[in-house]
Amino acid sequence: MSKRIWYSKPLSEMWSQYNKFYKLYRGTVDEFYFEKNKQIFSTPNQKPEDIQSHASILDLWRLDIHKKFIHIYFKQKELRDFLQNMKLADLNGITDFLYNSGETFYFAPSLDTKKYLGKPEKIQTYSFGIHIPYEKEEKGYAFQLCYNEKKELDLVWAVGNNEGWISAETYEYNLKNEGEHSDFFVKIFRLAVNTIAYMKVFPECVTEGVPPTEKESLAYTLDISEKVIEPFKNQDSVKTVVPHFRKGYLKRLSSDYYTHKKGQIIFVSETMVNGIAKTVEKSQNENKLKEFAENT
Secondary structure: OOOOOOEEOOOOHHHHHHHHHHHHHOOHHHHHHHHHHHHHHHOOOOOOHHHHHHHHHHHHHHHHOOOOOOEEEEEOHHHHHHHOOOOOOOOOOOHHHHHHHOOOEEOOOOOOHHHHHHHOOOEEEEEEEEEOEOOOOOOOOOOOOOOEEEOOOEEEEEOOOEEEEEEEHHHHHHHHHHHHHHHHHHHHHHHHHHHHHHHOOHHHHEEOOOOOOOOOOOOOEEEEOOOHEEEEOOOOOOOEEEEEEEOOOEEEEEOOOOOOOOOOEEEEEEEEEEOOOEEOOOOHHHHHOOOOOOOO
């Protein structure tokens, strides 16, 4: 009999608060939401970025309970490790691509929030959670990627009872520093950006719907693409095995040479062919390989 699979749960802390302190008294979702929102903005001595992250996480929970929050179920936890360790060598290119394909949201602060969160502006957002197989409930990830009209990228995140806010500048800063704290922020930022980009690059790995063991929600299952796997021949047999992921990164094609693919993002493997980086397309076109080499 196969082992029953279980998953971590995004926004687990918010759901715990709702179930423990409010649902017992038969309060409505909106009553809970407005009460929590009031607490966030009435708590003294808070930093603006903390207020923004608390309010955003509460908004994600409200989307979730109304089944408008996207859930992504990873088939393998190794995919999480791959995405959070994959470098963002073309962050600006990926940002441009995702800005043009996100959900448009016009952010208009209320009188209570205006002094904290600035003037109204158009924002492109991706709001989603990630479930990891065979990990504790509180290990689920909740993310909201936001791109403003200046193409500035911000990330609101929540893991268990921890939450925060990271900008692209904060990511770059932590990338240059060592330590457990910096490493955590780098991995969180990479996981969020790379997950959405990976789904755009490998749509064949995305299956709509929840796994059989889970409750109905707006969800997708995400698998590992063969194009990011580095196979090799076992010396004792001709059997091909899968030892690890390829080293590589995602990038946006910007050259006019790509008539049909310009503006799209692809996975670039660090596998070398005569000193030139070769893409997962396995192209034999030397001009195309040269183009990738010049832009990496």
